[in-house]
C-alpha cells in the first residue's frame with residue numbers, strides 16, 4: 295500500500311555541510327504491515343519518515359500510497375492519509391487548546407475546515423469513551439489545556455489523535471524516547487493495541503532493539519541513508535538481539551559494497 | 559489642573575478607549591491567536607478611516623462605509639499574508655512593507671490631502687465627540703457584537719484551525735491544516751477589524767488623518783496586555799475566551815484613561831508616546847513580577 299521508489303535526499307547541497315541523508319531508497323509496505331525501523335544516529339530514519347510525511351520534497355524518486363502519487367503533495371494534503379507521532383511530546387499537540395479540542399482537530403484530518411462548530415456534543419461523549427481505556431484519567435479532563443499534561447499523557451493523546459481517523463499509514467518517530475521507561479512501556483503497549491485494532495500499516499522508529507524485535511511483523515535496519523536489512527515473517531519472530539547486533543556489525547564493516555546484503 | 563477638569567475629560571477618554579479596544583480585538587487575532595507580529599495595522603487603521611470618510615463624503619450610507627472599511631482592511635491583511643505565504647518574506651517584514659505602501663495608498667484615497675474633515679452637522683455620523691455618551695453606548699454595543707462573533711468564529715472548525723496554527727504549526731500541518739491559508743485568513747481578519755475601528759475613529763474625530771494609524775500596534779498591544787494582566791488578577795488564568803476579549807476592550811479604556819491622566823498632569827503632549835512605551839513596558843513586566851513573587 296506504500297510504495298517508495300528510489301527516493302533520495304541531500305541536505306545543504308553544494309555547501310561544505312552537504313549531507314546525503316537518503317540515497318536511492320526503495321521500500322514497499324503491504325497492507326497491515328507493522329514495521330519497526332532501527333539504525334544508528336544519523337542513519338536517515340527520521341529523514342525517511344519526513345520524506346513520506348512531506349516535511350519537504352525529495353530530490354528524486356516517487357512515493358505512492360495505494361494508487362495515489364503523493365511525491366509532490368504538500369504535507370497538509372498528505373495528512374489525509376497519514377497519522378503521525380513525533381519524538382518530542384510537545385510537537386504533536388496544541389498546548390494552549392483543550393484535550394477535546396485537540397481530538398476534534400485530529401478527527402477532521404484531511405477534511406475541509408468549515409464554519410461549523412469545531413466540536414459537537416456527541417463528539418465529546420465519544421472522546422471520553424476513547425480516553426477511558428488509557429487509564430490516565432483524561433476522560434474527566436476534556437477541557438484541560440493539553441499543556442498541563444505530562445509527557446506520557448501527551449504522547450498517549452497524540453497517538454489517539456494520529457489514529458482517531460484511521461490513517462492509511464501511521465508514522466511513529468521514536469515516540470517513546472522522551473518518556474521514562476515505565477511510561478514508555480505503557481505508550482508502546484497502547485501503540486500495539488491501536489495498531490492491531492485497525493490493522494494499521496505502520497512504520498515505527500525505535501532505538502530499543504528489543505522493542506524492534508518484540509513489536510511488529512517486519513524489521514528494517516538503516517545505515518547511511520539506505521536500508522541494509524529487511525527481516526519479516528518467521529525469521530523476524532525467531533530473531534534475537536545478539537543476532538541483530540552481529541548482523542549490524544557485519545554489514546557496517548562491509549561498507550555495503552554489494553547489494554546482496556540488502557536482501558539477506 | 560483641577561479635579562473637575564479631569565472628570566470632564568473622562569467620558570471622552572472612555573469613548574476613545576473603547577474604539578482603541580475594538581482595534582485591539584483585531585490585533586488580538588494576530589498577536590495572541592496566530593502569535594505573529596503584524597505591523598500592517600499602523601497602515602490599515604488609517605486606511606479604514608480614509609475609506610469610511612471618503613465614501614461618506616461621496617454620499618454613501620454610514621454603515622456601508624464602515625463595512626467597506628472592513629473589506630478594504632481584509633484586503634490589506636491579505637496582501638501581507640500573500641507576501642508572507644507565497645513569497646516567503648517574514649511576517650514582520652512583509653507587514654512593514656504593506657504598512658509603508660499603505661501610506662501612499664491612503665493619501666490617494668484621500669485625494670492627496672493628509673486630512674479630510676467630515677462635518678457632523680452635514681453628515682449622519684454614527685459616533686462623534688459632540689455626542690460622547692451615545693458614542694460610548696454604540697461603542698459598547700459594537701464591542702459586544704464583535705466579541706460574540708469572534709467567540710463563535712474561533713470555536714468553528716475554521717477558527718480552531720487558525721488557533722492550532724498559532725499554537726503549533728507542526729501539529730496543525732500533520733492534522734491536515736493548510737497553515738498558509740489559516741495564516742492568511744488570520745492576517746486578513748485582523749486588518750479588517752482594525753480598519754473598521756479606524757473608520758469608527760475617523761467618525762468620532764470628524765476627520766480622517768493619514769497619520770491616524772501611527773503607533774496603532776503599540777496602542778493595541780497596550781490594550782491587550784493591560785487587559786490580560788487585569789483578567790489574570792481578577793479571574794484565574796485560563797479564563798474563557800470571551801472574558802479575555804472583554805478585558806481587551808477594558809484594557810483599551812484603561813490605557814486611554816492613563817493617557818488622559820498624564821495629559822491632565824500637564825505633561826507635554828510630545829512626550830505622550832514615551833509614556834505609552836513606558837506603560838506598555840510596565841504592564842509587560844507585571845506578569846513576570848507576579849511569577850517571581852510566587853516562586
Ligand SMILES: Nc1ncnc2c1ncn2[C@@H]1O[C@H](COP(=O)(O)OP(=O)(O)OP(=O)(O)O)[C@@H](O)[C@H]1O
Pocket residue numbers: 305306313314315333334335336337338339340341342
Ligand atoms: N533538516 C536538515 N538539515 C540538514 N541536515 C539534516 C536535516 N535533517 C537531517 N539531517 C542530516 O541527515 C542525516 C540523517 O538524519 P536523520 O535525522 O534522518 O537521522 P536518524 O536516523 O533519525 O538519527 P537519530 O537516531 O539520531 O534520530 C544526519 O546526518 C542529519 O544531520
Ligand SMILES: [Mg+2]
Pocket residue numbers: 339340341467
Ligand atoms: Mg531521528
